[in-house]
Amino acid sequence: xxxxxxxxxxxxxxxxxxxxxxxxxxxxxxxxxxxxxxxxxxxxxxxxxxxxxxxxxxxxxxxxxxxxxxxxxxxxxxxxxxxxxxxxxxxxxxxxxxxxxxxxxxxxxxxxxxxxxxxxxxxxxxxxxxxxxxxxxxxxxxxxxxxxxxxxxxxxxxxxxxxxxxxxxxxxxxxxxxxxxxxxxxxxxxxxxxxxxxxxxxxxxxxxxxxxxxxxxxxxxxxxxxxxxxxxxxxxxxxxxxxxxxxxxxxxxxxxxxxxxxxxxxxxxxxxxxxxxxxxxxxxxxxxxxxxxxxxxxxxxxxxxxxxxxxxxxxxxxxxxxxxxxxxxxxxxxxxxxxxxxxxxxxxxxxxxxx
Numbered sequence: 001x002x003x004x005x006x007x008x009x010x011x012x013x014x015x016x017x018x019x020x021x022x023x024x025x026x027x028x029x030x031x032x033x034x035x036x037x038x039x040x041x042x043x044x045x046x047x048x049x050x051x052x053x054x055x056x057x058x059x060x061x062x063x064x065x066x067x068x069x070x071x072x073x074x075x076x077x078x079x080x081x082x083x084x085x086x087x088x089x090x091x092x093x094x095x096x097x098x099x100x101x102x103x104x105x106x107x108x109x110x111x112x113x114x115x116x117x118x119x120x121x122x123x124x125x126x127x128x129x130x131x132x133x134x135x136x137x138x139x140x141x142x143x144x145x146x147x148x149x150x151x152x153x154x155x156x157x158x159x160x161x162x163x164x165x166x167x168x169x170x171x172x173x174x175x176x177x178x179x180x181x182x183x184x185x186x187x188x189x190x191x192x193x194x195x196x197x198x199x200x201x202x203x204x205x206x207x208x209x210x211x212x213x214x215x216x217x218x219x220x221x222x223x224x225x226x227x228x229x230x231x232x233x234x235x236x237x238x239x240x241x242x243x244x245x246x247x248x249x250x251x252x253x254x255x256x257x258x259x260x261x262x263x264x265x266x267x268x269x270x271x272x273x274x275x276x277x278x279x280x281x282x283x284x285x286x287x288x289x290x291x292x293x294x295x296x297x298x299x300x301x302x303x304x305x306x307x308x309x310x311x312x313x314x315x316x317x318x319x320x321x322x323x324x325x326x327x328x329x330x331x332x333x334x335x336x337x338x339x340x341x342x343x344x345x346x347x348x349x350x351x352x353x354x355x
């Protein structure tokens with residue numbers, strides 16, 4: 001059976017040479033590309049045009065995509081693959097971190113599209129491990145290279161995303177997750193104070209409420225309250241910059257707690273998925289914090305303790321830019337799974353196997 005699947009890999013990756021839109025939509029930025037299948041370049045995907053837009057400048061996703069089409073598309077495109085934060089529920093993408101609700105029917109009508117295929121944004125990033133995402137990045141901790149096994153992609157940005165790539169003879173597959181919604185577990189007295197401030201009567205607090213860009217700002221504001229100080233910084237970027245310059249005591253402590261908590265979260269997922277292939281921490285936000293991460297308690301918290309340490313000490317961790325990898329991974333997924341001809345071919349293959 002594996003032999004049959006392998007025989008069709010090239011056909012699946014090169015079925016459609018017609019250009020299509022690939023978009024990676026987060027809570028802050030929308031990255032859009034015009035792409036097509038190719039037998040050259042990054043694993044059979046060719047980028048014809050690429051641009052990054054601030055989501056807040058547009059009243060709807062259709063307006064953002066139309067701005068790209070107006071500037072970069074010469075002939076009509078009829079297909080789009082959309083990687084976005086959140087869950088796909090029927091014709092709607094549900095996520096509190098997006099700038100606007102996404103209705104797929106409205107999107108198709110507004111842009112005159114025949115098809116909009118949708119996948120999770122970190123699912124798309126994990127598919128990009130078949131391309132340059134796996135070749136870049138700065139080594140944070142662990143061995144210099146991973147061994148065979150699952151690989152994690154984790155990214156704190158507007159929210160906290162994660163996905164796992166599982167290698168297989170026929171090209172591997174990706175498991176999307178909502179791991180950022182898992183319960184936050186404090187690891188220090190100070191973190192317990194922060195959690196008590198967030199949930200004074202107990203209850204659920206998601207990891208992404210602390211381990212994200214807005215989460216860093218939340219930690220900073222709570223520390224100011226606990227230290228009876230007036231917050232002076234209003235953005236996550238300002239907090240990280242003040243921490244790097246050692247110009248604000250609360251900012252320094254906030255970044256330390258953020259990095260340590262990210263270490264615990266990453267170690268938890270690495271244990272859950274036995275991520276011996278390694279971990280990629282993605283996003284420009286983390287890249288700007290690399291030196292603080294390097295000298296923080298991230299590694300110690302990642303390693304956990306006792307028996308878990310033996311496994312986790314063999315897991316390499318890198319920090320990489322999010323960049324255009326999301327649209328590349330979305331395009332690779334689309335050519336393999338989303339193109340109608342590809343779906344028909346897979347059904348034909350499955351029918352041949354069951355005959």
